[in-house]
Amino acid sequence: MFSSVTAHASLLWLTLFFCPLTETFKPLLSPGGGSLTHRDITQRAIFRKTGQVCRAMAAAQGQDFILPIDDRLTAYTLQQACSSGESSILSALAFQTAVTNTYLSNAAVDVLQALSAPHHFDDETFAEGRDVVAQGAAAVKAAVKYGSFVSARISLGAACHTLQDFYSHSNWIEIGNTVPFSNLIRADTPLDNLAGPDRATCRNCTGGNCSDNLLPEILQEKKLTSGYFSLFFSVKPPGKCSHGGSFDKTSYQDPVGGINKDDTTASHGHLHLRAAQVAINATMELLEDIRLATGDKDFLRLVGVSQSSVLCFVVDTTGSMSDDIAEAKRVSFAIIDLKRGTQEEPSEYILVPFNDPGFGPLIRTTDADIFKQHINKLSASGGGDIPEMCLSGLLLALTAAPPSSDIFVFTDAPAKDAELKSTVTALTESTKSKVTFMLTDPSRSARRHQRSGSPASNRLSVADTQLYRDLAQASGGQAIEVSKSSLPQATVIIEDSSTPALVTLLQAVRTPLRAENFSFLLDELVSNVTLYITGSSPAFTLYSPTGESQSHEVSEGPLGTIQRVGNLHRMQVKTHNRTGLWDITINSTVTFTVKVTGQSSINFLFNFVEAFGGAHGDFSLKQSRPSVGKSATLLMSVTGSDSLRVTEVALVPVSGSGAVNGTIEALGGDDFLVTINEPPVGNFIIHLRGETSGASRSSPILFLRQSSTQLRASRVAVTASVNATLEPGATITVPFTVETNTTAGSYTIRVRNDRGFSVSFPSSVTLEAEGRAEGTVTLTAPSDTPSGTDITLTIEAEAPGATDSNYVVISFAVATKVTDFTRPVCQVDLTANCPQDCSQATWQLSANLTDGNGTGIVLVTLQQGNGTLNTSSSGSGITFASYSASCCSEVVELVMVDDVGNAGVCSASIRGLSSATTPQTPTANATVTQIATTSSAGHCLNLSIWLWPIVMLPLLYLKV
Ligand SMILES: *[C@@H]1O[C@H](CO)[C@@H](O)[C@H](O)[C@H]1NC(C)=O
Ligand SMILES: *[C@@H]1O[C@H](CO)[C@@H](O)[C@H](O)[C@H]1NC(C)=O
Ligand SMILES: *[C@@H]1O[C@H](CO)[C@@H](O)[C@H](O)[C@H]1NC(C)=O
Ligand SMILES: *[C@@H]1O[C@H](CO)[C@@H](O)[C@H](O)[C@H]1NC(C)=O
Numbered sequence: 014m015f016s017s018v019t020a021h022a023s024l025l026w027l028t029l030f031f032c033p034l035t036e037t038f039k040p041l042l043s044p045g046g047g048s049l050t051h052r053d054i055t056q057r058a059i060f061r062k063t064g065q066v067c068r069a070m071a072a073a074q075g076q077d078f079i080l081p082i083d084d085r086l087t088a089y090t091l092q093q094a095c096s097s098g099e100s101s102i103l104s105a106l107a108f109q110t111a112v113t114n115t116y117l118s119n120a121a122v123d124v125l126q127a128l129s130a131p132h133h134f135d136d137e138t139f140a141e142g143r144d145v146v147a148q149g150a151a152a153v154k155a156a157v158k159y160g161s162f163v164s165a166r167i168s169l170g171a172a173c174h175t176l177q178d179f180y181s182h183s184n185w186i187e188i189g190n191t192v193p194f195s196n197l198i199r200a201d202t203p204l205d206n207l208a209g210p211d212r213a214t215c216r217n218c219t220g221g222n223c224s225d226n227l228l229p230e231i232l233q234e235k236k237l238t239s240g241y242f243s244l245f246f247s248v249k250p251p252g253k254c255s256h257g258g259s260f261d262k263t264s265y266q267d268p269v270g271g272i273n274k275d276d277t278t279a280s281h282g283h284l285h286l287r288a289a290q291v292a293i294n295a296t297m298e299l300l301e302d303i304r305l306a307t308g309d310k311d312f313l314r315l316v317g318v319s320q321s322s323v324l325c326f327v328v329d330t331t332g333s334m335s336d337d338i339a340e341a342k343r344v345s346f347a348i349i350d351l352k353r354g355t356q357e358e359p360s361e362y363i364l365v366p367f368n369d370p371g372f373g374p375l376i377r378t379t380d381a382d383i384f385k386q387h388i389n390k391l392s393a394s395g396g397g398d399i400p401e402m403c404l405s406g407l408l409l410a411l412t413a414a415p416p417s418s419d420i421f422v423f424t425d426a427p428a429k430d431a432e433l434k435s436t437v438t439a440l441t442e443s444t445k446s447k448v449t450f451m452l453t454d455p456s457r458s459a460r461r462h463q464r465s466g467s468p469a470s471n472r473l474s475v476a477d478t479q480l481y482r483d484l485a486q487a488s489g490g491q492a493i494e495v496s497k498s499s500l501p502q503a504t505v506i507i508e509d510s511s512t513p514a515l516v517t518l519l520q521a522v523r524t525p526l527r528a529e530n531f532s533f534l535l536d537e538l539v540s541n542v543t544l545y546i547t548g549s550s551p552a553f554t555l556y557s558p559t560g561e562s563q564s565h566e567v568s569e570g571p572l573g574t575i576q577r578v579g580n581l582h583r584m585q586v587k588t589h590n591r592t593g594l595w596d597i598t599i600n601s602t603v604t605f606t607v608k609v610t611g612q613s614s615i616n617f618l619f620n621f622v623e624a625f626g627g628a629h630g631d632f633s634l635k636q637s638r639p640s641v642g643k644s645a646t647l648l649m650s651v652t653g654s655d656s657l658r659v660t661e662v663a664l665v666p667v668s669g670s671g672a673v674n675g676t677i678e679a680l681g682g683d684d685f686l687v688t689i690n691e692p693p694v695g696n697f698i699i700h701l702r703g704e705t706s707g708a709s710r711s712s713p714i715l716f717l718r719q720s721s722t723q724l725r726a727s728r729v730a731v732t733a734s735v736n737a738t739l740e741p742g743a744t745i746t747v748p749f750t751v752e753t754n755t756t757a758g759s760y761t762i763r764v765r766n767d768r769g770f771s772v773s774f775p776s777s778v779t780l781e782a783e784g785r786a787e788g789t790v791t792l793t794a795p796s797d798t799p800s801g802t803d804i805t806l807t808i809e810a811e812a813p814g815a816t817d818s819n820y821v822v823i824s825f826a827v828a829t830k831v832t833d834f835t836r837p838v839c840q841v842d843l844t845a846n847c848p849q850d851c852s853q854a855t856w857q858l859s860a861n862l863t864d865g866n867g868t869g870i871v872l873v874t875l876q877q878g879n880g881t882l883n884t885s886s887s888g889s890g891i892t893f894a895s896y897s898a899s900c901c902s903e904v905v906e907l908v909m910v911d912d913v914g915n916a917g918v919c920s921a922s923i924r925g926l927s928s929a930t931t932p933q934t935p936t937a938n939a940t941v942t943q944i945a946t947t948s949s950a951g952h953c954l955n956l957s958i959w960l961w962p963i964v965m966l967p968l969l970y971l972k973v
Pocket of ligand 2: 191192193287290291294
């Protein structure tokens with residue numbers, strides 16, 4: 014257990030930083046030669062499985078799904094095919110983000126579990142490796158059930174890594190298999206035919222050629238083995254195979270050489286592509302197992318396909334807020350009522366009330382009516398002294414909302430918990446969510462006297478407002494300052510944010526000395542362009558590429574409609590036939606922000622990654638700010654068209670010159686890697702330029718997109734990682750390091766988590782100049798924490814004098830170790846009396862569903878068949894299911910899920926039983942393992958069928 018080896022933690026860290034890591038299918042980047050990485054394998058499997066799920070859902074609704082399910086699928090083509098029938102502009106960004114986060118977590122296993130044999134199926138650790146996969150799958154199912162999709166993807170990526178490594182590190186492919194070893198995702202099945210611990214499996218390679226180093230009798234008897242691997246020691250049991258490769262010390266010992274198929278140049282590189290293809294199919298099997306447990310809808314949310322935006326409100330509920338609460342209610346109801354039943358309906362609703370001293374609870378639901386009930390229940394009361402727990406409430410919303418959400422905060426008071434500013438900033442940078450504050454001026458409200466204290470002290474001071482402005486700007490949101498009576502005009506920006514496929518075309522913050530010019534490129538793939546300028550009295554003029562202009566004084570002009578409320582100018586721009594470079598001149602004596610958004614399918618996502626390892630090193634996700642004065646690497650994807658080319662990626666300072674261009678390297682598909690020699694100083698955003706061939710044009714369409722979140726580099730580096738599962742009631746230790754390339758001194762450490770779990774950590778660490786220090790965070794989950802809860806841990810380090818800071822943000826799941834791997838089974842009775850004209854009659858099925866010694870069936874759903882299903886439970890652990898369908902609907906499949914997500918499929922078919930002329934024995938359908946047939950006269954049949962879905966799953970899903 015990790016907690017018991019704290020003393021070794023620093024040794025492990027040193028190892029990670031200075032040694033090449035365990036070898037495996039390459040995590041993210043292919044060394045060339047057409048090899049497939051964990052990234053390729055994971056992405057292809059998710060895309061293909063998602064295609065299958067969408068195809069099944071389309072079929073159930075009688076719709077066509079024509080997209081071929083092959084390795085050319087992209088997030089965008091799938092998003093389109095899965096959203097058929099809807100005409101709105103689609104964005105595949107959420108889908109690509111979910112897939113990317115899954116494969117980044119997969120790649121991280123090579124860093125976090127570098128020395129753990131079971132995580133890579135090394136050293137013949139078959140039972141232990143399978144347990145890693147099983148516990149991982151159980152953690153995914155628990156997290157999905159709990160709505161924790163971010164941590165579900167982290168667990169999923171990790172489980173996929175181990176499963177995929179089996180096909181590279183074992184001899185499964187060499188002993189002649191062309192399909193996955195399905196028992197690996199079924200922990201209740203035997204692991205047969207393993208080569209025993211004393212059984213020799215390999216012989217020396219001959220002169221560097223390892224293609225024939227497995228012993229002939231191992232191949233003949235199809236005994237399963239895997240390669241031994243060690244970075245440090247050459248010992249291995251006599252006669253055993255090694256992993257192979259220059260870093261594997263065991264491979265220099267008799268029998269010399271190895272068997273891994275990590276890439277095309279590996280010991281068994283000639284089998285690399287076969288192993289990778291089977292690993293893709295094995296990953297699809299694991300995804301199917303998860304899909305059965307979660308159902309199709311939640312499966313699509315897990316992979317990110319069905320994620321429309323969320324509606325997320327953080328609301329001050331103190332005495333003076335009743336008008337604001339009424340407006341929050343009105344605008345959310347308006348959005349819900351407009352979008353309900355459409356594909357733009359928010360996928361989730363989040364509400365966090367706060368006042369003083371309390372905040373929360375967080376309300377999170379996918380049911381609009383439940384959200385309405387909760388927002389209806391909000392009432393303004395109490396408050397005591399003025400400052401409220403605003404940022405505490407905001408933190409809850411930030412960790413609960415999916416990445417890149419829009420969060421709206423309603424308040425009229427200063428934040429009492431301003432010390433959370435750096436944590437909020439860390440979380441907006443890491444989640445890329447935008448925070449917009451709807452600040453109402455209480456001095457103009459008659460209700461203000463309800464608060465104690467003098468009216469003067471109720472106002473938001475300049476410093477109070479600045480805190481909100483800073484947080485809004487850093488996140489790419491806005492701080493709207495209005496009177497309570499004009500709030501209803503300002504909330505139009507909330508409606509704007511619920512528009513799908515929003516992209517940023519321009520974003521800047523300035524404290525000017527003179528008039529400034531800005532420009533943005535409008536391409537023909539953008540519509541619904543809106544310009545926002547916030548500031549106390551900016552004078553501005555907009556110029557179109559076609560020569561027209563409109564000043565801020567003209568509310569209805571040739572270029573659009575301008576609305577002014579409080580400090581916000583919002584202009585809906587008439588863009589028809591006016592593609593090209595637009596200009597805006599802004600003259601303001603005080604700080605202002607300018608932002609232009611539009612609707613477009615083309616958008617991009619980015620993550621900072623950092624190199625690890627030596628000669629065979631790769632990259633893993635960097636969960637903190639990049640370093641000042643060092644090179645930085647971005648892993649990016651651009652989605653939204655089939656023919657995209659990225660021509661430029663630049664890091665552009667928000668408030669001045671000094672943009673830095675990156676070097677772009679294509680990774681295949683929509684992904685590419687960008688290397689930046691040195692990030693700019695101060696806050697910056699990312700600009701991406703590219704081109705796409707328009708369907709009906711000869712010349713390409715040039716486009717420019719920007720990130721909305723402001724980023725910055727730091728002279729402080731913080732790293733930490735969690736490589737153990739946190740169980741309810743248990744404690745884990747999280748070792749972290751702080752490094753600086755400047756000031757010596759005492760660095761303040763702050764650690765926060767969004768669950769209120771108890772943590773202990775050093776309040777500071779002392780660093781030499783250019784030094785490094787280590788510390789440990791200890792975190793305990795209360796024993797009543799539900800399995801599937803996710804937790805976000807933020808560790809911040811602040812330089813002396815608060816001159817600089819950095820953080821690391823880690824999310825992970827709290828999961829109970831699962832011991833029940835028994836799948837539910839069923840016993841079926843079938844009554845069919847079907848005439849030739851099938852529409853004239855119905856057939857019936859009744860079934861007893863049981864879970865043996867397992868945790869009990871909690872859910873029965875109809876996977877296939879369009880009849881009527883009823884279920885009822887008896888006290889004795891048996892669930893009765895009755896199903897009735899038209900004789901034209903010949904097949905039924907019920908999915909039975911137990912409490913920990915073991916899923917069984919109960920299927921039956923009347924196919925072959927419906928001939929009116931020839932009574933016949935049913936042709937054994939693939940799902941039936943034992944059939945007792947009682948054939949009564951004519952064509953009335955009564956079947957009693959025992960099904961063991963565990964055994965039958967591969968037949969069902971691989972043969973389709
Ligand atoms: C295998 O190779 C090693 C190292 O070259 C050698 O010492 C050993 O004798 C060889 N074993 C056999 C059985 O040839
Ligand atoms: C993987 O599964 C697909 C069907 O989903 C099948 O066509 C293909 O042959 C399988 N590949 C391997 C290597 O098993
Ligand atoms: C602009 O957005 C609105 C709201 O989503 C939508 O109804 C309208 O069709 C969009 N206009 C264009 C030109 O896409
Ligand atoms: C755009 O230009 C085309 C062709 O020049 C014209 O037919 C169309 O009416 C224009 N649309 C608008 C909104 O001006």
